[in-house]
Structures are given as structure tokens and as C-alpha cells.
Amino acid sequence: MKALEIATPNQVEPKDVLHKTMENSIRSKKPRMAICYDFDKTLSPNDMQTFTLIPSLGMKSDEFWEETKDLAIHNLMDNNLAWMYQLIVRSKPLRKSISKSYFHEVGKDIPLYNGVESWFSRINEYAEKKGIQVEHYIISSGLKELIEGSSIAKEFSRIYASSYYYSPDGVAEWPAQAVNYTNKTQFIFRIAKGIFEEYDERVNDSMQEKDLYIPYEKIVYIGDSATDIPCMRLVKSKGGFSIGVYDPDKDERDKVYQLYNDHRISYYAPADYSDQSKLFSYMKQIIDSIAAKEIMKTEQEVLNIPVEMYAIYRDLKKMSDETLLSEKQRDDFSSIGGLIRGLIEGKIE
Ligand SMILES: [Mg+2]
Numbered sequence: 001m002k003a004l005e006i007a008t009p010n011q012v013e014p015k016d017v018l019h020k021t022m023e024n025s026i027r028s029k030k031p032r033m034a035i036c037y038d039f040d041k042t043l044s045p046n047d048m049q050t051f052t053l054i055p056s057l058g059m060k061s062d063e064f065w066e067e068t069k070d071l072a073i074h075n076l077m078d079n080n081l082a083w084m085y086q087l088i089v090r091s092k093p094l095r096k097s098i099s100k101s102y103f104h105e106v107g108k109d110i111p112l113y114n115g116v117e118s119w120f121s122r123i124n125e126y127a128e129k130k131g132i133q134v135e136h137y138i139i140s141s142g143l144k145e146l147i148e149g150s151s152i153a154k155e156f157s158r159i160y161a162s163s164y165y166y167s168p169d170g171v172a173e174w175p176a177q178a179v180n181y182t183n184k185t186q187f188i189f190r191i192a193k194g195i196f197e198e199y200d201e202r203v204n205d206s207m208q209e210k211d212l213y214i215p216y217e218k219i220v221y222i223g224d225s226a227t228d229i230p231c232m233r234l235v236k237s238k239g240g241f242s243i244g245v246y247d248p249d250k251d252e253r254d255k256v257y258q259l260y261n262d263h264r265i266s267y268y269a270p271a272d273y274s275d276q277s278k279l280f281s282y283m284k285q286i287i288d289s290i291a292a293k294e295i296m297k298t299e300q301e302v303l304n305i306p307v308e309m310y311a312i313y314r315d316l317k318k319m320s321d322e323t324l325l326s327e328k329q330r331d332d333f334s335s336i337g338g339l340i341r342g343l344i345e346g347k348i349e
Pocket residue numbers: 038039040041042223224225
């Protein structure tokens with residue numbers, strides 16, 4: 001009977017242990033990707049205020065938006081600040097307080113496109129199988145508090161949208177955030193850099209590609225209209241994916257055709273998020289392509305382990321020949337170089 005061979009510490013080469021440890025650390029990293037969504041007419045078939053909020057003020061939706069538009073035009077006002085102001089003004093004569101809890105309540109009534117509710121778990125599960133972690137973000141000009149009340153709020157890492165400042169008794173008093181089409185782009189930078197808080201000005205600091213929380217080529221933006229153009233353009237120009245969606249029932253495609261023709265988006269599809277939809281199929285292709293690139297990147301990083309050590313060894317070797325240094329210093333560099341050399345796989349000179 002053959003004697004059982006027991007490995008002793010002396011039989012293990014330090015370079016093998018080092019390489020394995022570094023390789024394991026590289027291979028255990030789980031790459032992230034982000035999917036960013038506009039809300040109105042992207043995840044939901046109409047403007048979120050239209051369903052319950054505006055009727056609760058005794059107004060028709062068209063009437064409210066017409067008034068808001070006039071207010072903006074005659075006062076050179078931002079459209080979002082105009083509707084936020086108008087909501088407060090219109091609620092006062094009714095002695096109705098516009099509170100955060102009321103918004104959350106009303107948010108429950110917002111309808112969503114087909115398949116939206118199960119989309120997130122299906123996407124997360126598919127990506128998980130491919131070794132990718134997906135984070136979902138809302139970037140909307142609509143009202144954050146309404147989205148927070150919706151059934152899908154829990155799916156998002158962050159909800160970036162317009163919101164109110166509330167008095168101590170919980171009544172909306174003043175805009176805290178007014179998100180319009182151009183300042184929507186700041187949130188793409190926040191997600192990429194991992195500088196998430198709205199007040200944090202470090203979002204403007206320069207950051208190297210390797211330090212990004214989510215590199216731009218792993219960001220997807222989904223929107224429906226002209227207000228999404230700056231985000232679509234930013235994401236697409238930085239190597240990410242921009243998608244235009246249109247209402248599947250109305251089938252009005254002017255906007256997506258125009259966006260595609262103007263190279264703002266890389267794909268368009270009906271806003272159908274169900275299992276068999278074109279959108280789900282395309283998103284799986286995006287995840288596949290990100291996963292394939294990540295595999296190549298991981299292999300390159302593993303190959304780079306001895307290469308980087310070799311570069312250090314070469315530099316130390318040069319220093320050990322440097323005549324400007326004392327003999328003691330040259331000896332020190334030589335002995336550290338010898339140590340490093342012992343950690344590099346393969347024969348080198
Ligand atoms: Mg929209």
C-alpha cells in the first residue's frame with residue numbers, strides 16, 4: 001500500500017502561494033453594471049402626476065399642464081419648478097396639505113408597463129448567472145416621493161428625481177431638487193464615480209477609469225423622449241448603451257426613430273418589459289457582452305501579475321548597478337531584487 005503523501009510547508013513554493021492568492025483575489029471580484037431608467041413614459045405609461053395627484057386637486061390633467069406651461073413661459077421659469085410651485089398653490093385653497101405621506105399614498109396608484117414589476121428580478125437573476133451584479137437607478141424629472149410610493153421603489157439603489165423640502169409637520173414647502181433634462185446627466189457621473197449624495201460636489205473631481213465605481217461602458221440608460229437626450233448622448237458617447245422606448249399600444253415611433261437617426265440611442269423597442277419582449281432579449285445581450293469583456297479583462301489581470309513583478313525586478317536590478325549609490329545601498333537593492341525574482345514564475349534573466 002502506497003504511503004500517504006502529506007504536504008509540508010517546505011514543499012510549497014512562496015511564489016506559487018503568492019500567485020494563487022493574487023489570482024484568487026482578481027477572480028473573486030464581481031463586476032457591477034448599472035441600468036438607469038427615466039420614469040414617465042419609460043416605466044409608466046404617462047406623467048406620474050396625471051393618474052391620481054392632479055385629479056385630487058379637482059383639475060384635469062391637460063388644464064394643469066397648460067397652466068404650468070404658461071407659468072414657465074411668462075416667468076422664464078424652469079418647467080419643473082413651475083409644476084412644483086403649481087402643486088403647492090393649487091392645493092392651498094382646498095385646504096389640502098401636500099405631504100410626503102400623501103405622495104407616498106398616491107404613488108401606489110401609478111400604473112406600470114407590462115412586465116416592469118418582475119423585470120428587476122429576472123434581470124438580476126440572469127446577470128448573476130453571468131457573474132455580473134446589476135444596480136438599478138431612477139433618473140427622473142418627476143417627483144421622487146411618488147416613485148417612493150410605487151410598488152417597484154425597493155428595486156432601486158437610488159431614486160434621483162425632483163423632490164420637496166418639507167416643514168416639520170411634513171408639508172411640502174419648497175423644492176429640494178428640481179431635475180431637468182440637462183442636470184439629469186450629473187446623476188450618470190454620480191453613479192459612475194460612486195459619489196451618490198446630491199449635495200456632494202466631489203462629483204466634479206477627476207477620477208481615473210480604474211477607480212470608477214461603475215465604468216461608463218457598463219452603464220445602460222433607458223428613456224423615451226427629448227428630455228433624455230443629454231443622458232442618452234453621454235452614456236452612448238462613453239461606450240455605454242442607450243435605449244429608446246415607445247408605448248406598445250399607441251405605437252407612436254417618431255421620437256425613437258428621430259433619436260436613432262440622430263445617433264442618440266443604440267437600440268429602440270416597445271416599452272414591454274415582459275419575459276418574451278425585445279427589450280428583455282436586448283438587455284440579456286448587453287449583459288452577455290459585458291460578461292464576455294469581463295472574462296477577457298480578468299485573464300489580462302491574471303497575466304499581469306508576474307509582468308508587474310518583473311518590471312519591479314528590472315528596476316531594482318538597475319538600481320543595484322547604479323554607481324552613484326554606495327556599495328551598501330547597491331547591495332540592499334540587489335538583495336530585494338533577488339527576493340522579488342524568487343517570486344516570479346518561469347525563467348528570467
Ligand atoms: Mg419620460
